[in-house]
Amino acid sequence: MDMTDKKLSGAGLRGQSAGETKLCTVGKSGSGLTYCGYDVSDLADNASFEEVAYLLFNGELPNQAQLTEYKAGLKAQRDLPQALKEVLQRIPADAHPMDVMRTGCSFLGNLEPETSFDQQHTAANRLLAAFPAIMCYWYRFSHENIEIECTSDEDSIGGHFLKLLSGDTPSEQHRKVMDVSLILYAEHEFNASTFTARVCASTLSDMFSCVTGAIGSLRGPLHGGANEAAMDMIQKFSSPEDAKIQMAGMLERKEKIMGFGHAIYRESDPRNVIIKKWSEKLAHEFGNTSLYDISVACEEYMWDSKKLFCNADFFHASAYHFMGIPTKLFTPIFVCSRVTGWAAHVMEQRANNRIIRPSADYIGAEPRKVTPISER
Numbered sequence: 001m002d003m004t005d006k007k008l009s010g011a012g013l014r015g016q017s018a019g020e021t022k023l024c025t026v027g028k029s030g031s032g033l034t035y036c037g038y039d040v041s042d043l044a045d046n047a048s049f050e051e052v053a054y055l056l057f058n059g060e061l062p063n064q065a066q067l068t069e070y071k072a073g074l075k076a077q078r079d080l081p082q083a084l085k086e087v088l089q090r091i092p093a094d095a096h097p098m099d100v101m102r103t104g105c106s107f108l109g110n111l112e113p114e115t116s117f118d119q120q121h122t123a124a125n126r127l128l129a130a131f132p133a134i135m136c137y138w139y140r141f142s143h144e145n146i147e148i149e150c151t152s153d154e155d156s157i158g159g160h161f162l163k164l165l166s167g168d169t170p171s172e173q174h175r176k177v178m179d180v181s182l183i184l185y186a187e188h189e190f191n192a193s194t195f196t197a198r199v200c201a202s203t204l205s206d207m208f209s210c211v212t213g214a215i216g217s218l219r220g221p222l223h224g225g226a227n228e229a230a231m232d233m234i235q236k237f238s239s240p241e242d243a244k245i246q247m248a249g250m251l252e253r254k255e256k257i258m259g260f261g262h263a264i265y266r267e268s269d270p271r272n273v274i275i276k277k278w279s280e281k282l283a284h285e286f287g288n289t290s291l292y293d294i295s296v297a298c299e300e301y302m303w304d305s306k307k308l309f310c311n312a313d314f315f316h317a318s319a320y321h322f323m324g325i326p327t328k329l330f331t332p333i334f335v336c337s338r339v340t341g342w343a344a345h346v347m348e349q350r351a352n353n354r355i356i357r358p359s360a361d362y363i364g365a366e367p368r369k370v371t372p373i374s375e376r
């Protein structure tokens with residue numbers, strides 16, 4: 001099938017509206033993506049991730065005074081409680097980092113529970129501020145045996161994450177790429193993890209439960225886990241030519257190629273062109289463009305052979321790699337960003353709530369009687 005003829009209908013609730021949102025449009029005019037009316041490329045060029053977080057939580061971009069106050073508030077909440085550090089220390093090095101994020105979120109909800117919806121902004125901002133430390137504290141303790149400081153002087157969340165991860169002050173270019181990446185991943189309408197968060201919110205549950213559930217949904221390779229899976233794949237290709245040969249084999253065997261295709265977009269994912277450009281810049285800075293060249297060959301091959309295009313995850317893989325980020329942390333970075341979209345959707349669901357409870361078409365056995373166990 002040619003993907004550009006794709007029908008948005010059928011299984012997986014595809015093409016069905018499951019509610020209203022003011023937060024985001026996906027693929028509405030052609031292939032666009034907007035947050036609260038702003039094009040994502042405009043935001044990536046002209047705003048910071050913290051401005052985007054503020055936009056999603058408040059519906060409008062902040063002015064300078066509001067932004068300064070907001071960032072100072074986030075910065076003051078970066079550290080982790082001792083009890084959470086102790087829990088993170090007990091998680092083994094071979095745990096999946098998304099399980100670490102899930103536990104970190106859930107445990108913080110035990111220590112600092114959201115006891116009333118008046119606290120929803122506080123809970124959302126606390127998670128946004130704390131996630132980089134949750135990820136890096138566990139990673140460096142379990143992999144390097146170092147108990148890091150969970151605070152930093154870095155102004156932005158992206159810079160803060162990079163600083164905690166390596167201990168070194170990041171370059172301006174790396175700060176910028178992380179900031180753009182966090183903007184691109186921030187929000188995406190009723191994707192699987194956000195829908196999970198909204199279903200949970202619709203029972204009037206708390207913010208930490210909604211986000212914990214969403215992390216579980218994001219973890220899978222058909223959703224956020226694809227950036228990690230894409231990295232594992234491209235690292236196996238020795239050259240652009242080899243990539244094409246191996247991809248042909250994968251398609252022949254009907255394997256899914258991670259980082260390609262999308263449930264909603266038909267011809268392109270607008271986030272791809274943005275992160276691809278940064279991946280190319282980073283490849284030159286890295287001094288070896290091979291992984292970028294292989295990625296470009298994959299993109300060309302998939303389009304020419306299947307009309308499948310790169311989604312947001314594909315060039316994120318090489319971009320993160322060039323910045324020295326371990327592959328297993330790729331999807332947790334997605335959490336650090338998407339917590340904004342999840343929390344904004346939780347707030348929106350709460351503001352006009354009815355419990356989400358669809359129906360199913362029954363395809364099971366006809367009514368029957370229980371046979372006594374001795375006769376079964």
Ligand SMILES: CC(=O)SCCNC(=O)CCNC(=O)[C@H](O)C(C)(C)COP(=O)(O)OP(=O)(O)OC[C@H]1O[C@@H](n2cnc3c(N)ncnc32)[C@H](O)[C@@H]1OP(=O)(O)O
Nearest residue numbers: 221222223224226255256257258259260261262263311312
């Ligand atoms: C940030 C994000 O979460 S973006 C998504 C990240 N996920 C991935 O990259 C995983 C790889 N991609 C996929 O599995 C899919 O494209 C999804 C899950 C993203 C979307 O799934 P769907 O909406 O069901 O896909 P869609 O209806 O477009 O599929 C049409 C056909 O193309 C095939 N196809 C779609 N994507 C791919 C792919 N990446 N590799 C190979 N074949 C694919 C499907 O198997 C299907 O074939 P069929 O009709 O013979 O069954």
Ligand SMILES: O=C([O-])CC(=O)C(=O)O
Nearest residue numbers: 187188190191192263312
């Ligand atoms: O919208 C989707 O189905 C998946 C996606 O791209 C995202 O969540 O960013």
